[in-house]
Amino acid sequence: MTIVHMVMFKFRPEVTSEHKETFVQELKKLKELDCVKGHRLVVGGPSITDPIERSKGFEFALLSFHESLQDLEKYQASKEHHWVTSTYMFPYKEDLVRFDFEVSAEDEHMFTPFQSSKF
Known part of the structure; x- marks a missing residue:
């Protein structure tokens, strides 16, 4: 079985780009957790959606896989x-969307091939 965990993040306008960069770097470290299937966790952003308005202001997304x-x-x-999340996201977020399936x-x-791969 594979569970996919998706989260999109929207920060308040006053949050600095430096803060967002630190948040992304810290999020990426979560791939080291044993509960992340094959250590597959990716963080992307900022959005390159065209037109950007379709992103609805969401700037970053996380995708992780779980057994x-x-x-x-x-x-x-x-x-x-x-x-x-308590240090870099919740105090600074404007909105967040989570979807798991x-x-x-x-x-x-x-x-299946990704179970033992570590990227």
């Missing part, structure tokens, strides 16, 4: 995740 719902819950509850059995083969 089970329990692993996603472990990721969410980890002290590392709590530190990054289970990969269907017919698509699971696309995620």
Whole structure:
């Protein structure tokens, strides 16, 4: 089974680009957690959507993969995740969208080769 965790982040206008860069770097460190399947976690941004208005102001996105719902819950509850979000995101966010889903059995083969890969 693979659980996909997606989050989009929108910061308040006064948040500096330096703060956002630090946030992204700290988020990327979460890929080292054992509850991240194959250590596959990517953070992207700023948005290159054209026209940019379609991004609705969201600047960054995170995509991570987990072996089970329990692993996603472990990721969410980890002290590392709590530190990054409470230090760099929640006090500065304007909005956040989270969407998690289970990969269907017919698509699971696309995620299997990545289980032991570390990028």
